[in-house]
Amino acid sequence: MTSSIRKKSKTKETQARKKQTARIEYPFSAIVGQAELKQALICAAIDQTLGGVLIFGDRGTGKSTTIRSLAALLPKMDVATDCPYNCDPQRPAHLCERCLDDDAETKLKKKQVTVPVVDLPLGATEDRVVGALDLEHALSKGEKLFEPGLLARAHRGFLYIDEVNLLEDHLVDLLLDVAASGENVVEREGLSVRHPARFVLVGSGNPEEGELRPQLLDRYGLSVEVKTPTDVSQRIDVVKRRDAYEQDPAAFAEQWKNKNARLRTKIKQAQARLSDVNVPDETLVQASTLCMTLGTDGLRGELTLMRAARALAAYEGSQSVTLDHVKQMAACSLGHRLRRNPLDDASSRVRVDRAIEDLFSE
Amino acid sequence: MKLNPSEMTSWEDAALAATLFAIDPTGIKGINLRAQPGPVRDEWMRRCRDYFSKSFCWKRVPLNISDCRLLGGLDLPATLTAGKPVAEKGILAEADGGIIILSMAERLPIGTAATIANCLDCGEVVLERDGLANKTPTQFSVIALDEGIHEDESTSSKLQERFAFHVELENVSYQESTHWSFSKHAVNKARKCLPAVSITNDMLELLCAAAMGFGITSLRAPLLARNVARALAALEGNQTVSKDNALLACRLVYAHRALYLPAEIEEEAEAQQPEQTPEQNESEQDQQQQNNEQQQFDPQSLEELLIEATQAVLSKQLLEKLQSTASKNNQKSQSGRSSNLKYSDVRGRPVGVRKGEPGNGARLNVLETLRAAAPWQRIRNNVSTTNSDSRRIDIQREDFRIARFKQRTVTTTIFVVDASGSSALNRLAEAKGAVELLLAECYQRRDQVALIAFRGKQAEVLLPPTRSLVRAKRSLAGLPGGGATPLASGIDAALLLAQQIKQQGETPTIILLTDGRTNINREGEADRSTAETDALLAAKEVRMENVSSLLIDTSPRKQPFNQQVAEQMGAQYLAMPHANSQNLSEAVLAHTSSKQSMALAS
Structure with a gap:
């Protein structure tokens, strides 16, 4: 039996994706309120190394709607044609084995695809998450073929886990490992495959239904707490728009097309600008002081805060990161890293704001 | 046919819910049918089934359904025969266009509930199992047979949140249930009308404002109410949703979700209910805030409509429910215990x-x-x-x-606090402080705590087992002192709770803080001698249940009676006349950790 990786055009993923596009998702720009959530997701899209977004919130706040609307919003990305892992032809260091071989021979052909936003459904089994031997092919042709799983599909995109606190432990461990290493290593059923898997892990959950393990918490770059808008007129807006969307999704999406497009351009520009944004030493010192005051464990918090502020600066079109950017991203980059003080009722957000006030108010 | 909301009985409500559900099952999504199995429920189900054609797809989902049957997976016999993987449709995909019935929905595992809820939202089953990957569009509605008896025993809030209706048949007599006002013909006619029914923005605003008024934060509620209002209009044969339709929809969708009443009504209710718990006050304040916002939004008409909506929703049961259980708000959020x-x-x-x-x-x-x-x-x-x-x-x-x-390996520490007048008030403050410190400790060990206070004539569970510090602190802050000492009731309540905890496979520990000057017996009569024998009896029962316990004597001098109680309970006895919260909590910790290490050793 020869070992190879199946061409993308035939995969189950593509079939599944085709069906997915048939359903028109609610447009991102039509979402009322939720500014913080939108900002966090946009920053994560601008700088994928930010490492994941965790969303906590009440029921019926539109968490899932917002995330599922991302795919249609984000600018398309270049991928190598026929690559099952969405390899980026511009970054030879991160190519999968197949593309490396191809690249050595001829220049990789590229095509544009939408950024994958992959749902990890509850009840998914391990073999579908990491990928496994393609049985049908093995049976009919007698060849060992690797059928890429959800992790491969999510490479360079988003992996969304709704109800992350209900996910089985062994799957959580697996995801953590891959998210940390950026590489999926499959050793099963006589297969030995490794492929890049860098994705933004987006988890949503309801803290009342069980808390997350601290390891998993720390793995997320940003955390956002979403609430339903309490303003009546905003709520009426939500219901009206939802009503309009349900009546005719296509027409509704058309109506918001331009706004989505404008946002898309802005994100695209920010992505291009990101590496040019300057981070002054002074701002770095301020960010570190803030982290030290709050007592966040490890350096991950500082690094995330800096990157998030830089992504925001790029999004806003600034040349360099200012204290204001740091302030804006502090709550969502540091909130979930604070050591719990069980008797302090204040939410982590309030504590971060308090620290900012104390440090930088003069 | 005129529907007058204020005169409808719960059976008529239930009948109307079934009718509307039959008109627009996909819009209404589901019904939580809370009733014990019996002729009334059977009658309701029969009537509901009658609205659909013979070939309509009804699927019953058993409680212990595996993911494989629910979502689909590998068909074992077919795979063996064919020699290649053969997929099998799951029940959710099979139920496309039909209705699934969840039996014993109150015991449905949270994972299953979440899966069903997700399919309801997305309209498709996403399968990533056993080497199979596909998405099957499916649209189904749900009838959840909720056979819970206790208040906290109910269908997962994940599902209830997505259902429009909650139907209670507990107090309906069989006699009553023979009456049914809507014919199959009317439903068929309404189904034809439904696509043409429109709803004005005014009515949408009314639905939103009313939901806010009742403290319903989820935005699914007004959307469901919209669907219900449209179905009501279709039932009346109208093209647009009238105000009455919207008001009735409020009643049907919001009544069971309501957390509190809009301010105007609350004031009336207050007159009947002078004693208010702190929480109600809080919610009222919130309410007033929201009301101000409403006024800013649309001063006149909306508010008037809101009052009407409230009256439509208002029923005697609802008032009782809202007033009797202020803690209900908290209990609602306690559904999942996955961790x-x-x-x-x-x-x-x-x-x-x-x-x-x-x-x-x-x-x-x-x-x-x-x-x-x-x-x-x-x-x-x-x-x-x-x-x-x-x-x-x-x-x-x-x-x-x-x-x-x-x-389950969770330990639940039950604090039984003597809040009587004899247990001098400063003691109570110390006990509270100790409990708070212990809470912090329990929190770190991921244990649960519960709090029972006894004073006056009886004991009261102030805090059912929880890990939420915020809740615990709140109920501690609201703990009043003063009155007689019904020690026996306190121990009884603790034991009852401990038994419940044991049934869930968790380990209870009772920490009793008292000065031992009991003067109220189990009957609630003031008689010192019977009070003491009752307390000793209750203590003995604790030992028989083999619940680990600790008695902390808070009286200024060692109480021999307390020692007796401790002996009967098989409890560790600790006299702490000069206890402050710090050493109190240390003592309790020493007790619980020694128990744990003993348990480990054995």
């Missing part, structure tokens, strides 16, 4: 399988192992030529699936 479970390969309740080898106590799950091996049979038979009998199933090591179990 209390510990997975194990050895003991506990079976919950699925994982790849792995038997041994070390782990048990092989034969069926799942077969399922894993099935698709490979043709290859394996080709490769291993020695295996002449092709009908034999070739199982290899990598196919082994072992059963997984979950067990």
Whole structure:
């Protein structure tokens, strides 16, 4: 039996994706309120190394709607044609084995695809998450073929886990490992495959239904707490728009097309600008002081805060990161890293704001 | 046919809910049918079924359904015959265009509930299992048969949140249930009308404002109410939703979700209910804030409509519910307990399988192992030529699936606090302080705490087992002092709670803080001698249940009676006349951790 990786055009993923596009998702720009959530997701899209977004919130706040609307919003990305892992032809260091071989021979052909936003459904089994031997092919042709799983599909995109606190432990461990290493290593059923898997892990959950393990918490770059808008007129807006969307999704999406497009351009520009944004030493010192005051464990918090502020600066079109950017991203980059003080009722957000006030108010 | 909301009985409500559900099952999504099995429920189900054609798809989902049957997976016999993977549709995909019935929905595992809720939202089943990946569009509605008796025993809030209706048939007599106002013909007519029914922006605004007024934050509620209002209009044969339709929709959708009443009504209610708990006050303040916002939004008309909506929703039961259980708001949010479970390969309740080898106590799950091996049979038979009998199933090591179990290891500490007048007020403050410190400790160990206070004539569970510090602190802050000392009732209440905790497979520990000057017996009469014998009896019962306990004597001098109680309870006795919260909590910790290490050693 020869070992190879199946061409993308035939995969189950593509079939599944085709069906997915048939359903028109609610447009991102039509979402009322939720500014913080939108900002966090946009920053994560601008700088994928930010490492994941965790969303906590009440029921019926539109968490899932917002995330599922991302795919249609984000600018398309270049991928190598026929690559099952969405390899980026511009970054030879991160190519999968197949593309490396191809690249050595001829220049990789590229095509544009939408950024994958992959749902990890509850009840998914391990073999579908990491990928496994393609049985049908093995049976009919007698060849060992690797059928890429959800992790491969999510490479360079988003992996969304709704109800992350209900996910089985062994799957959580697996995801953590891959998210940390950026590489999926499959050793099963006589297969030995490794492929890049860098994705933004987006988890949503309801803290009342069980808390997350601290390891998993720390793995997320940003955390956002979403609430339903309490303003009546905003709520009426939500219901009206939802009503309009349900009546005719296509027409509704058309109506918001331009706004989505404008946002898309802005994100695209920010992505291009990101590496040019300057981070002054002074701002770095301020960010570190803030982290030290709050007592966040490890350096991950500082690094995330800096990157998030830089992504925001790029999004806003600034040349360099200012204290204001740091302030804006502090709550969502540091909130979930604070050591719990069980008797302090204040939410982590309030504590971060308090620290900012104390440090930088003069 | 005129529907007058204020005069409708709960059976009429239920009948109307069934009718509307039959008109627009996909819009209404589901009904939580809270009733014990019996003729009334059967009658309701029969009437509901009658609205649909004979060929309509009804699927019953059993409580212990596996993910494989729910979502779909590998069809074992077909795979073995065909020699290649054959997919099998799950029940959710099969129910497309139909209705699924969840029996004993109050006991449905949270994972199953979440899966069903997700399918309701997305309108498709996403399958990523056993090497199969597909998405099957499916639209179904749900009838959840909620047979819970206690208030906290109910269908998962994840599901209830997505259903428009909650129907209670508890107090409906069979006599009453023979009456049914809507014919099949009316429903058929309404179904035809429904697509043409429109709703004005005014009515949408009314639905939103009313939802806010009742403290319903989720935005699914007004959207469901919109669907209900449209179905009501269709039932009346109208093209647009009238105000009455919207108001009735409010009643049907909001009544069971309401957390509090809009301000105007609250004031009236206050007159009937002078004693108010702090929480109600809080919610009222919130309410007033929101009301101000409403006024800013649309001063006149909306507010008037809101009052009407409130009156429409208002029923006697609702008032009672809102007033009697202020803590209900908290209980509602306590549905999931997933984090209390510990997975194990050895003991506990079976919950699925994982790849792995038997041994070390782990048990092989034969069926799942077969399922894993099935698709490979043709290859394996080709490769291993020695295996002449092709009908034999070739199982290899990598196919082994072992059963997984979950067990609970949570310790729940029940604090029983004497809040009587004799337990001097400064003592109470110390006890509170100690409890707070312990809470912090329990929180770190991921244990649960519960709080029972006794004073006056009886004991009261102020805080059902929880890990939420915020809740615990709030109920502690609201703990009043003063009155007589009904020690026996206090111990009884603690024991009852401990038994419940044990039933859930968790370990209860009772910490009793009292000065021992009991003067109220089990009957609630003031009589010192019977009060003491009752307390001793209650203590004995604790020992018989084998619940670990600690008695902290808070009286200024050692109380011999307290020592007796401790002896009867089999409790550790600790006199702490000069206790402050710090050393009190240290003592309790020493007690609980020694118990734990003992448990580990054995």
